[in-house]
């Protein structure tokens with residue numbers, strides 16, 4: 463395996479890498495992927511997430527591999543944003559709610575357009591949130607499991623979150639990466655929703671993470687004044703800080719992956735409870751080994 467340095471904002475390096483490697487498959491997972499950050503870095507997010515996708519596809523055409531390369535685009539449930547129906551499937555209209563979502567909307571359509579215009583084997587995987595112990599520390603699931611692990615080990619007293627009512631269809635990244643690969647092994651390129659079909663609130667994720675360390679959380683107050691307390695001791699473990707709110711929020715995501723289940727014979731293997739446990743165990747280990755992690 464060889465690592466090539468490159469950047470989605472640099473067309474010439476993309477052409478060089480693709481002409482050297484002559485790949486059979488390309489998985490475009492590159493992005494500024496943090497939704498909240500995209501409000502502060504809107505132009506950069508558009509450049510990387512929207513035009514970056516165009517740059518890769520054009521690089522494939524420039525080197526004459528458009529009939530050979532299979533291309534996977536990391537599309538996202540953030541396209542549904544202010545959801546127009548519940549649950550969301552491949553036919554649900556899009557209504558993105560962040561610069562990230564809008565950039566990914568461009569990417570979705572340029573993939574579709576290049577597939578139709580140039581006969582490229584290109585697929586949009588419309589993946590709902592997928593998590594694992596490798597999740598970045600500033601995404602809500604990992605932020606919770608890291609913080610709860612630190613609380614269990616006496617390294618932290620409490621932590622802050624934003625909107626506790628947001629609901630997400632959270633699956634395990636391992637299952638979802640398998641779906642990406644299966645999409646590219648088909649006879650024809652198509653778009654697929656990948657989701658568990660279950661939705662849970664941030665609040666529920668917190669409760670399960672604390673259950674994993676033998677603690678129950680009860681909630682008191684409203685909005686920014688809400689707190690999560692340990693049921694037995696009354697110690698406050700979670701507070702709300704409005705700095706984590708987004709200017710426009712995606713309140714509820716729930717995916718319908720019937721098409722993938724029927725056509726790709728794909729289904730998620732890891733349950734929500736197993737996902738939270740795996741992430742908790744990994745962060746307990748990490749914080750034991752390195753309290754400064």
Ligand SMILES: C[C@H]1O[C@H](OP(=O)(O)OP(=O)(O)OC[C@H]2O[C@@H](n3cnc4c(=O)[nH]c(N)nc43)[C@H](O)[C@@H]2O)[C@@H](O)[C@@H](O)C1=O
Pocket residue numbers: 495496497498537538539540589590591592600601602603605622623624625626628629630664706707708711712
């Ligand atoms: C599919 C999609 O999945 C991800 O996007 P995301 O859903 O925005 O992920 P997240 O973990 O940042 O937020 C989930 C929810 O949790 C709420 N929330 C509350 N309190 C905090 C908090 O303290 N931090 C964060 N980050 N979120 C918080 C927040 O307001 C939101 O409603 C990316 O991979 C993206 O690239 C992607 O494509």
